[in-house]
Amino acid sequence: MDFAAVTTPVLxxxxxxxxxxxxxxxxxxxxxxxxxxxxxxxxxxxxxxxGDALATTMGHIDAWIAGNRGLFAS
Incomplete structure (x- = not known):
């Protein structure tokens, strides 16, 4: 796989x-x-x-999406 070919954010x-x-x-x-x-x-x-990790995980995902909004393809 050509990892450099992936131009969208990856979490x-x-x-x-x-x-x-x-x-x-x-x-x-x-x-x-x-x-x-x-x-x-x-x-x-x-x-x-x-369980207890769900809210923390979703908070990290939401913050990551907000921080990478400009990198996602339209």
Whole structure:
């Protein structure tokens, strides 16, 4: 895959207490893209869209979208 060909923002999420996915995967994946961003979800296990982590995760996503609005294709 040609990661440089991806010209839209890419967001990866890393859960602080994830025991399934090695911690270096999310930032390394984000770094492959021109506009890649990795966000850590503090206090979460691998279920960043569940339970107490959901509001935090959605807040990070909303902030990321707002900060990258100009980079999204029209």
């Amino acid at each position: 990866t999420l890393r859960a602080e207490h994830d025991l399934l996915v090695p911690p270096q995967i999310a930032p390394k994946t984000a770094a492959r893209y021109r506009y890649g961003t990795c966000v850590d979800i503090a206090g979460s296990d691998h279920l960043v869209f569940s």
